[in-house]
Amino acid sequence: xxxxxxxxxxxxxALKNNYAEAVTTGIVSRASSTWWSNVPMGPxxxxxxxxxxxxxxxxxxxxxxxxxxxxDDQGKPFILPSVVKAEEIISKKGLNxxxxxxxxxxxxxxxxxxxxxxxxxxxxxxxxxxxxxxLSGTGALRLGLEFVSKHxxxxxxxxxxxxxxGNHPQICNxxxxxxxxxxxxxxxxxxxxxxxxLEDISKIPEGSIILLHACAHNPxxxxxxxxxxxxxxxxxxxxxLLPFIDMAYQGFATGSVxxxxxxxxxxxxxxxxxxxxxxxxxNMGLYGERxxxxxxxxxxxxxxxxxMSQMKIMIRTMYSNPPLYGARLVTxxxxxxxxxxxxxxxxxxxADRIITMRQRLRAGIEGAGNKLPWQHVTDQIGMFxxxxxxxxxxxxxxxxxxxxxxxxxxxxxAGISSNNVDYVAEAMHKVTS
Amino acid sequence: MGSRFQVVEQGPPIEVFQLNKLFTxxxxxxxxxxxxxxxxDENGKPWxxxxVRKMEKKMADDDTLLHEYLPVLGLENFSxxxxxxxxxxxxxxxxxxxxxxxxxLSGTGSLRVGAxxxxxxxxxxxxxxxxxxxxxxxxxxxxxxFTQPRTYRYWDEKARAIDFDGLIEDLSKAPENSVVILHACAHNPxxxxxxxxQWQKIADVMEERKLFPFFDSAYQGFATGDLxxxxWAVRHFVKRGFELVCAQSYAKNFGLYNERVGNLxxxxxxxxxxxxxxxxxTWIVRGMYSNPPAHGARVVANVLGDEKxxxxxxGHIKLMSSRVIEMRxxxxxxxxxxxxxxxxxxxxxxxxxxxYTGLTPRQCEHLIQEHHIYLLRSGRINICGLNPGNVExxxxxxxxxxxxxxxxxxxSRAKL
Numbered sequence: 001x002x003x004x005x006x007x008x009x010x011x012x013x014a015l016k017n018n019y020a021e022a023v024t025t026g027i028v029s030r031a032s033s034t035w036w037s038n039v040p041m042g043p044x045x046x047x048x049x050x051x052x053x054x055x056x057x058x059x060x061x062x063x064x065x066x067x068x069x070x071x072d073d074q075g076k077p078f079i080l081p082s083v084v085k086a087e088e089i090i091s092k093k094g095l096n097x098x099x100x101x102x103x104x105x106x107x108x109x110x111x112x113x114x115x116x117x118x119x120x121x122x123x124x125x126x127x128x129x130x131x132x133x134x135l136s137g138t139g140a141l142r143l144g145l146e147f148v149s150k151h152x153x154x155x156x157x158x159x160x161x162x163x164x165x166g167n168h169p170q171i172c173n174x175x176x177x178x179x180x181x182x183x184x185x186x187x188x189x190x191x192x193x194x195x196x197x198l199e200d201i202s203k204i205p206e207g208s209i210i211l212l213h214a215c216a217h218n219p220x221x222x223x224x225x226x227x228x229x230x231x232x233x234x235x236x237x238x239x240x241l242l243p244f245i246d247m248a249y250q251g252f253a254t255g256s257v258x259x260x261x262x263x264x265x266x267x268x269x270x271x272x273x274x275x276x277x278x279x280x281x282x283n284m285g286l287y288g289e290r291x292x293x294x295x296x297x298x299x300x301x302x303x304x305x306x307x308m309s310q311m312k313i314m315i316r317t318m319y320s321n322p323p324l325y326g327a328r329l330v331t332x333x334x335x336x337x338x339x340x341x342x343x344x345x346x347x348x349x350x351a352d353r354i355i356t357m358r359q360r361l362r363a364g365i366e367g368a369g370n371k372l373p374w375q376h377v378t379d380q381i382g383m384f385x386x387x388x389x390x391x392x393x394x395x396x397x398x399x400x401x402x403x404x405x406x407x408x409x410x411x412x413x414a415g416i417s418s419n420n421v422d423y424v425a426e427a428m429h430k431v432t433s
Numbered sequence: 434m435g436s437r438f439q440v441v442e443q444g445p446p447i448e449v450f451q452l453n454k455l456f457t458x459x460x461x462x463x464x465x466x467x468x469x470x471x472x473x474d475e476n477g478k479p480w481x482x483x484x485v486r487k488m489e490k491k492m493a494d495d496d497t498l499l500h501e502y503l504p505v506l507g508l509e510n511f512s513x514x515x516x517x518x519x520x521x522x523x524x525x526x527x528x529x530x531x532x533x534x535x536x537x538l539s540g541t542g543s544l545r546v547g548a549x550x551x552x553x554x555x556x557x558x559x560x561x562x563x564x565x566x567x568x569x570x571x572x573x574x575x576x577x578x579f580t581q582p583r584t585y586r587y588w589d590e591k592a593r594a595i596d597f598d599g600l601i602e603d604l605s606k607a608p609e610n611s612v613v614i615l616h617a618c619a620h621n622p623x624x625x626x627x628x629x630x631q632w633q634k635i636a637d638v639m640e641e642r643k644l645f646p647f648f649d650s651a652y653q654g655f656a657t658g659d660l661x662x663x664x665w666a667v668r669h670f671v672k673r674g675f676e677l678v679c680a681q682s683y684a685k686n687f688g689l690y691n692e693r694v695g696n697l698x699x700x701x702x703x704x705x706x707x708x709x710x711x712x713x714x715t716w717i718v719r720g721m722y723s724n725p726p727a728h729g730a731r732v733v734a735n736v737l738g739d740e741k742x743x744x745x746x747x748g749h750i751k752l753m754s755s756r757v758i759e760m761r762x763x764x765x766x767x768x769x770x771x772x773x774x775x776x777x778x779x780x781x782x783x784x785x786x787x788x789y790t791g792l793t794p795r796q797c798e799h800l801i802q803e804h805h806i807y808l809l810r811s812g813r814i815n816i817c818g819l820n821p822g823n824v825e826x827x828x829x830x831x832x833x834x835x836x837x838x839x840x841x842x843x844x845s846r847a848k849l
Contacts, residue, residue, distance in 0.1 A: 048505065069501065077499045091493040094486075096479040098471060099690045102450065135538070135722035142721050151441050167719060174720035287502045288727035309444035316447060316569060317576045318545055318721065319538035323693040325728035326500075 046166055046406060054404040062402040063420050065411040068218065068383050069287055070350055073417045078350070080285050082343035086332040089339075095328070100321045102312040104133025104293075108327045111334035112278055112293045115257060116247065116264055123268055127301040130308045132315065133322040136292035137248045137279030142171050144244060144275045144294050147314060149175045154207030154242070161185075161197075161211065163408065165218045165246075168211060182210070185220045190376030190388050192222045198235055206240045214247035214276075215260040216382020219410040223253065223381050229263045233270045243267060243274035251283045253382045255351035257344065273297040280330050282383065283347050289326025354383065357416040361385075364425025365432075372432055385411050393431040401427040448568070448809060456807045464805040465823050467814040470621065470786050471690060472753055475820045482688045482749045484742060488732045498731075503724045505715045507536020507696075511730045514737035515681055515696035519650065519664055526671055530704040535714050536725045539695040540651045540682030541569065547647060547678045547697050548577035549717050550710075551612055557645065559611040561604070563587035565789075565811065567621045567649070570614055585613070588623045593779040593791055595625055601638055609643040617650035617679065618663040619785020622813040626656070626784055632666045636673050646670055648679035654686045656785045658754035660747070676702050683733050685786065686750055692729025757786065760819040767828030774835055788814050796834040804830035 050066030072078040103109065109131040113124055123129050134140040149156065158177055160168050161184035172179040182204070183196030204210065212232070217223055224232060236243055245264055251257040267274055273296075280291040296311075298304040315321070333339045355378075362377040377385055389397070389409035397403040403424060405411045416424060452468040466477075474480040492498055506512070512534035516527060526532040537543040551557045557579070562570045564584040571582055585607075586599030604613065615635070620626055627635060639646060648667050656663045667679055683694040697714075701707065718724065736742045758781075765780045780788050792800070792812035800806040806827055808814045819827060 077501055079499065083500070087493060091490065094481075096481050097485070097689050097691045098479050099469070099684075102447075135726070138719075138723035139721070167723070170716070171720050174717075281502075286500050288500050288724065290722065290724075290726040303441075306441055306443045309446070310441055312447070313444045313572070314576075316541070317572045318542070319693060320541040320569070321691065321693075323538070323726035323729065324691040325726065 050404050050406060053398075057402055057404075059402040061420075061423060063404065063415060063424060065403060065405040065413075065415040065424070068282070068412050068414065070282060070285060070383070070414045071417065073353065073419075075415070075417050075419065078285055080343065080346040082333050082339050082346050083284060083286070083329060085342065086329045086336075086339055089332055089336075090328050097324075100133075100324050100327075102315050102321050103131075103308065104322050104327060105324070105331065107335065108133055108331045109293060111331055112280075113295060115250070115334060116261055116276060116278055116293075116295065117268055118258070118261070118265055121265075121268065123297060128298050128304050129295050130298055130304045130311060131293055131295040132308075132311055133327055134277075134292040134294045135319070135322065136281050136287075136290040137246065137277050138167060138171070138292075139290065140277035140279070140292045140294035141168070141244075141246065142174075143311070143314065143318070144277060144296070145171055145175055145177055147296070147311060148209060148242075148244075148275075149177055150314070151310060152209075152242070154240075155205050156209075157205065158209040158211060158244070159201075159204050159241075161213065161217070163219055164211065164213075168246075180204075184217075185222055185386065187388070190222070190373075190386060191379060192224055192228065194224065194228050194231070198231060201232070201235050201239065201241075204239050204241060207242070208239075209242045209244055210236060211244045211246060212263065214245050214250065214263050216249035216253035216384070218248065218382070219384050219406070219408060220386040221380030221382050221384045222376075222386065224263075226262055226266075229266055233267055233272065237270065237272065243272050244277070245274055246277045248277075248279040249282055249382050250278070251344070251347035252351055252354075255348035255355075257283075257347070268297070273299055280326065283350075284330060284333065284343070286326045286329065289329070290323060291326035291330050354413050357413050357421060358385065360418075360421045361413070361416060361425055361428075364422055365429050368426060368429040370429045370432060383412055383414050385413050387411055387428065389428070389432065396431045397427055400431075403427055452807050452809065455801070459805055459807075461805040463823070463826055465807065465818055465827055467806060467808040467818040467827070470685070470815050471817070472685060472688060472786070473817045473820070475756065475822075477818070477820055477822070480688060480753075482746070484736055484745045484749060485688060485732055488735050488742070492728075492731065492735075500727065503536070503727050503730070505718050505724050506711060507725045508727070508730045508734055510738060511734035512536055512696055514734060516698050518660060518737060519653065519667060519679060519681060519696075519698050520671060520700075521661065521664070521668060524668070524671065526700055530707065531701045532671075532698065533707055533711070534681075534696045534698045535711070535718070536730050537680070537695040537697045538722070538725060539684050539690075539693040540649065540680050541573065541695075542693065542725075543680030543682065543695040543697040544570070544573045544647075544649065545577060546714065546717055546721075547680055547699075548574045548579065548612075549721075550714060551645070551647070551678075552578035553717070554713055555610075557610055557612050559583065559608055560614065560647075561585050561607060561611055561644075562614040563600075563616070563620070565622055566614065566616075570649070574612075574614075579612070581611075583607070583611070587620075588625070588789060590791070593625075593776075593789070595627060595631070597627070597631055597634075601634060604635070604638045604644065605642065607642050607644055610645060611642075612645045612647050613639060614647050614649060615666070617648045617653065617667050618665075619652035619656035619787075621651065621785070622787050622809070622811060623789040624783025624785050624787045625779075625789070627666070629665065629669075632669055636670055636675070640673065640675070646675055646677040648677060650679050651682040652685055652785050653681065654747075654750035655754050655757075658751045658758075660750070671700055674702070676700055683729070686753075687729075687733055687736075687746070689729045689732065692732070693726060694729035694733055757816050760816050760824060761788070763821070763824045764816075764819060764828060767825055768831060771828055771832045773828070773832040774839075786815055786817055788816055790814055790831070791840075792831065792834065793838065793840050795838045796831075796840070799834040799838055800830055804833070806830050 186193035
């Protein structure tokens with residue numbers, strides 16, 4: 001086929017090229033076929049590409065509003081005080097590095113499930129959840145969706161919000177899982193299109209999967225209000241859909257872990273047997289240590305045990321068992337009452353700084369006399385803000401003002417600080433005037 | 434409402450973890466765990482390498498160390514050091530820019546990413562593994578999209594050696610572009626490695642049949658105690674001009690089992706393909722876990738990047754591999770002393786963590802039930818589970834099992 005023809009061509013070419021070398025070095029390279037020439041250059045990842053471009057920029061005023069990692073008011077990465085303390089404690093414990101159980105340590109999975117569902121959740125009491133440690137949020141999404149691809153008996157089609165995190169459809173494509181869209185963001189109001197969402201969801205084929213962001217929607221920052229969540233829950237139930245909830249920002253949105261888990265807990269109360277992906281990348285600043293979790297609500301303990309056995313097989317063939325360094329810190333923080341208190345205030349501190357920056361950014365743009373509405377900047381929640389800027393305006397921000405953000409107009413508010421908020425406000429005003 | 438997942442059947446337990454569970458729950462005082470492949474010291478305890486402790490303490494005291502995301506393909510200096518360690522730092526393929534590495538989730542993660550690359554981008558569907566091999570190889574490749582699993586003969590039960598003619602015969606019939614999984618050294622589970630001459634012949638047939646080598650290097654340094662000697666096979670194939678991939682694990686040789694530290698080394702014949710390959714690997718990783726965990730890779734990178742620390746680490750591997758060799762000698766000596774039926778030379782001829790003892794499933798069952806000695810049904814034991822305190826006990830038990838359930842009358846292997 002194509003490969004054989006390509007190989008034949010390449011072999012002839014290689015032999016031609018290698019012949020002289022073979023003669024002089026005495027090494028006859030008989031295995032000269034090039035295996036890889038058919039591999040095309042892959043498209044660059046949009047989000048990661050922004051950071052690369054930012055790094056190359058030498059302008060002193062440059063601002064990175066691309067990647068979603070928290071920065072303090074000095075624009076520096078922030079190591080949470082609770083994490084620092086947890087690291088000291090763990091270091092003193094002198095733990096070994098023996099293999100973790102395939103699904104992670106139970107102290108970890110118990111603690112993270114409690115955090116998501118609430119200490120007194122009947123789900124946890126009945127042990128009807130299958131919870132495993134994963135490689136942060138991405139790992140949970142991949143494992144959960146792969147599990148669905150392999151074992152789900154209903155309609156293997158997933159519905160994603162418009163827009164959604166760039167990697168959601170990518171993971172689906174990797175698994176050959178068909179994905180479709182439901183309306184979510186209302187570009188007219190820069191808010192939630194409840195009517196559009198309900199309309200679309202009510203037409204989704206029964207038994208399909210629907211992906212929801214628990215809080216601090218990425219990339220829009222637009223979250224449904226509690227009454228709206230209830231309506232979503234109802235229509236999802238009517239359509240017998242399987243909800244897959246992605247919770248990457250618990251605590252980060254409003255500053256309260258319980259408030260931010262509202263949708264998760266509402267859906268649990270409403271009896272949905274959903275899938276949940278959790279990440280501790282942002283809310284504990286453990287980005288590179290890859291601490292996350294995947295939960296499947298299975299209805300009863302027996303089903304949970306069965307599912308766990310299959311889940312383990314799937315994990316085993318991907319990476320065998322999870323990395324413990326980050327997970328140990330999470331466990332320490334969540335199970336040590338003092339540390340947990342410290343963490344809750346750390347996460348509130350981060351959320352509050354973001355909220356403050358939103359207020360200052362909006363005030364700055366409005367203060368410059370800009371004619372457009374900017375209420376959405378403070379209405380939206382979490383790390384990201386869908387500014388409403390058009391691609392050409394975004395390009396101007398980058399080219400003229402060295403402010404880096406994604407083409408869709410999404411900014412990471414975490415990249416805004418007291419040092420640059422006025423500059424960014426001024427620039428946003430200029431490109432929209 | 435019943436669960437949506439009611440249709441999901443209970444999956445079979447993974448033997449080695451099941452075994453570990455039974456061992457943990459066993460309250461017998463003199464129980465011995467010869468199951469899972471992790472190093473144990475002479476007191477039967479896990480051993481955190483002193484260099485690792487030292488490095489972790491240094492990292493813990495470093496206020497400037499952050500937890501930011503690593504690049505998708507991991508820590509570059511980690512990968513560079515890993516590739517050098519595997520191929521030899523002066524290997525021409527490195528200086529020519531046609532060998533590179535990407536950080537992965539230990540050996541398993543390496544195998545998975547490599548298999549995904551070969552299946553999705555080169556469209557390879559056939560793969561071969563030794564009979565027997567590490568139990569996870571099959572499913573890793575199948576779950577990566579490979580559809581034609583095949584075996585090549587390897588372990589000759591009667592001779593307790595490699596069935597080399599069988600191996601060559603099987604590979605001679607392999608279709609072009611079949612991916613062949615080769616254990617770089619310290620074959621798991623048999624402990625028998627091909628000789629250099631045999632490796633050369635394997636390379637000959639693979640060259641002729643245009644087969645693709647996928648090396649699994651989980652024990653570099655652990656087999657002979659010498660990093661370069663343990664990499665001989667991989668380097669030979671590279672010298673011969675093969676393009677290949679190699680999954681590297683730091684679980685055993687650095688004792689970093691639970692931090693999931695690994696590297697996938699890729700050797701190409703043309704450096705022009707490095708960039709496209711890296712970009713495709715980036716997509717594979719992004720769709721699986723976005724970027725790898727930082728902690729373990731930093732430990733390894735810091736050690737490998739410093740000459741003094743690297744030497745200190747070499748000392749640790751020598752210590753571990755020496756203890757293993759010592760215990761092999763000790764076990765054989767005890768078995769001979771007891772007049773145990775059979776020839777036990779294979780115990781010392783084999784290399785690495787494991788020994789394929791040749792015990793039958795019935796004999797293994799007896800060891801577990803009667804003597805609280807835990808090993809796999811296949812007769813595989815982890816030599817590290819032996820120490821001066823228990824080797825006599827284990828030898829006696831083996832003797833007992835063989836005497837009570839002679840191999841000749843045993844058809845339980847047929848049930849394996």
